[in-house]
Amino acid sequence: MTSEYKNRFYIASEKSTKKAIVLLQMGGPNSLKEINDFLYNLFIDPYLIQLPFYLRPFQSKLAKFISNRRQKKVIPQYELIGGRSPIVENTIKFGLQLHAIFEEKYHPIDIAVAMRYSLPRAIDSVKLLKKRKINEILLVPLYPHYSHSTAGSSIKDFKDEAKKENFSVKLIEFRDWGFEKFYLNWWIHQIKLELERSQLKDTKLLFTAHGLPQSYIDKGDTYKESVVNATKSIMENFPGIDWELSFQSRVGRQKWMEPYTKDKIRDYSTLCNTNLVVIPIGFISDHLETLYELDILYRNQFIQNKDNTFSRVKVPNASADFAYGMAEFISSKGDKL
Structure with missing residues (x-):
């Protein structure tokens, strides 16, 4: 564990407690030097990168090859957003918000942060949870x-590390929560703020979610259905406004969920006097996908037509309002945690 996050990714209650919340997130490089390791950890994950059976024995070698090659492309992108991803820092700050709310409004609790592809990893949290003699974890x-491929992979990673450490504990998995009121209300409120700020009549809303290979959906993954249903629920509050849902961050040549955000941006850029409001639904923290892909790459493409305006609604990051909503939702499960 580097000094950057040591003693910060685990927020221990000063009061007696046997319960904890573990915030699982994908992670991101804290510096340009960490990009290769982050990419390697990502591409070696068999849940996220599902290779044909005949290539699986070579996943480690392929991950090394792809990460070495891909870092040359993404290093300049990270340089444009400050040389690092803010996702770990934002998650730690969100954990601090959540902890303070629980301590003040509900009950004592420990909160740990575990990243899937960068430090701090699940094993770091597991060791401290075990040391604290926690017996119930959400x-x-x-x-x-x-x-x-995402939440499922993070949950399995945590369970695997707990098993390696012989850490027997009650685990409650908080899975698909993209339909909860506090989450939907965040996006509704942010969209209203952008519409009030722009005050332009010809406004179009473009929801953009992180994509996945279409083959994952064809095999029964419910991710797309969840995103579609959440988007429809949000748009019930904005009758009469044109909107679409698209998917971004495609990697490789295989078919991903469509339509692609880059294609929608291209199509909208041909219109005149258009105010495009982009909603990165599903993103809880800023990362390369929002700060570079949306705010720089797609924004610049869209405003080549100088009559057009582009805005992107905020993601929660370490928002106190979002933390209050999350805390209330968790506490509503009273008998579970």
């Missing part, structure tokens, strides 16, 4: 729309 993947 696993909260900060992926509101459940996918076997």
Whole structure:
């Protein structure tokens, strides 16, 4: 564990407690030097990168090859957003918010942060949870729309590390929560703020979620259905406004969930006097996908037509309002935690 996060990713209650919340997130590089390791950890995950059976024995070698090659492309992108991803820092700050709310309004609780592909890892949290003699844990993947390849992978990673440490504990999995009122209300409120700020008549809303290979959906992954249903629920509050849902961050040549955000941006950029409001639904923290892909790459493409305006609604990050909503939802499960 680097000094950057040591003693910060675990927020222990000063009062007696045997219960904890573990915030699971994908992670991100804290510096340009960490990009290769982050990419390798990502591409070696068999849940996220599902190779044909005949290639699975070579996943480690392929992950090394792809990460070495891909880092050359993404290093300049990270340089444009400050040389690091804010996702770990935002998650720790969110944990601090959540902890303070529980201590003040509900009951004592420990909160730990575990990243899937960067430090701090699940094993770091497991060791401290065991040392604290925690006997009941709520696993909260900060992926509101459940996918076997993302939230599922993070949950399995935590369980595997707990097993290795002989840490027997009651686990409550907080899976698909993208339909909860506090989550939907966040996006509704942020969209209203953008519409009030722009005060332009010809406004279009473009929801963009992180994509997945279409083959995952064809095999029964419910991620797309969850995102679609949440988006429809949000738009019930905005009758008469044109909107679409698209998917971003495709990697490789295989078919991913469509339509692609980059294609929608291209189509909208041909219109005149258009105010495009982009909603990165499903993103709880800013990362490369929001700060570079949306705020720089797609924004610049869209405003090449100088009559157009582009805005992107805020993601929760470490919002106190979002933390209050999350805390209330968790506490409503009274008998479970």
